[in-house]
Amino acid sequence: MTTNSLAPIANLLQQHRVAICDEWLNDIMRIWEHSHAGLVDKEEVSRQANDFLKELAVFFNSHSGEAPAEISTNSPFGKIACELSIERAKKGFKPADTAQYIITLKNVLTRHFLRTYSETPVDLALYLRVMNDMLDRISLLTFEMYVETRERIIAQQSLSLSELSTPIILLWNNVLLLPLVGVIDTVRARQFTERLLEAITRYEANVTIIDVTGVPVFDTSVARHFMKVIDAAQLLGSRIVMTGISPEGAQTLTKLGINFSNIISRATLRSGLAEALLLVGRRIELIGGVRP
Template sequence: MATPLIKLLHEHREELLDAWLHHAQSIWSGNGNYESLPQESRLRLRSIFDDIATLIAQTTPDDDFELNPEGALANHLHQFVTEQARIGSGANKTIGLMLSLKHLLSTRLFDRSEADAVADLMWLERIFDSLTQLTFTAFVDVREHLITQQSLSLLELSTPVLRLWSRILLLPLVGVIDTIRARQITERLLEAIARHEARVTILDLTGVPVIDTSVAQHLMKTIDAARLLGTQVVMTGISPEGAQTLTKLGIRFGDVLCRATLRAGIAEALLLTGQRISPVEERRS
């Protein structure tokens, strides 16, 4: 059965596609961006358009429309959204594109108004509802994926174990220490201690905003494990307020060597390994 919508798509396919691409171009260059729409995106939009046309030709307004999530259309749409999200364009642009196609089709359908187009309009509405939904879900998925990736790489970045001098390691802790990070910190540190045969490890807490019981417990476990490998731990960088809070909480780092600043900690570490920093002049004489 050839409904007005199917006829419209059949007779004016190229013209509709051109109009849509034109519109896509104006959305694209909306934010002071005068580049033309990349060729790949054009091709992608073309195949999405073709898929939608095929979909409409194959179904009827009376069908219960459900978008096949494994179908070609869903796939193309997903790829397009992924590309768009990667290059950082907003969700409103991508969804705006889908809505503009719906608008285009319904306006044209209305203009023809040769037969009763209400059923077709409703149908169009249903199809584009699920397309918009899919676009939105795909967009959020991509973004969430990006965020997870970023926080993972941030995790990687934020726990470096530095070799300060021969057999002296420095572990500067920055930011929030939760269970996952604590485990990672311990793993990295133990590995480094074994590799460098470290005698002293300086644990600098200057960048840790709050030391509560949970953070303290993680630290204690890390320190205990490090000691089993034969390294001595010097803890530095606890602020005066932090120290006061810790004692009020009733947390004791009783047998851990502490120094107020990283500088004092380094001096202590050198002392423990029987070394010192001396002026160049002195050594010459």
């Protein structure tokens, strides 16, 4: 049997697990009671703490102090770190709270080590160093996990936002409406161009109303995107009626020197709709006998 220099840590963790766990929970609950009152399920925290200590014991049992330990996101510690940071984040815990959790364990273990190995300072130094190193790395792992989860959420949100924001509506036979809301960047421009051209073909639209009421900035790059979509739409046989340019927007476009000479533009969607219907030979009329 090979002698494992770190086995005593594992032994200590196994023998004193209940005591360590209790001390750790006491310390952490005292801190969290103030900042996260009512959010912590004591049983769950206790279960997690137990699992964590068990995993640490297994690790020190199978690992000697020489080579630095590999801790990847796939290891059991990765799973624990994941649970710690992600599950807690959902409850409104900050990454600092998770770090606090690990630091508290570090303090408790340091106390136990000092008590148990005070006779053998050389061993004590090694154990403390290894334990510190290990917990620091787990701490980093929880932080990494937290950021990763956040980033995934942000990516998902921006994806669903871009899907939400470009509906194409069939207003009347052969009349389409594209209401644009928000910043127009290259990705979105490409997206609505593709969808609009497809819809024009499918519905044989003669007129397309593009409403830009919700577009905050109309600069030359936005204008360029519009000119492209307008040209392509006209090739497919659809006139473009642009609506919703604000008075300020109109002045800005003039200053920039952009002119949309080949389209019909109306200040409001209402007059744009009337114009579009006229282009397909329709008109909205009062029904006889009903008072307005």
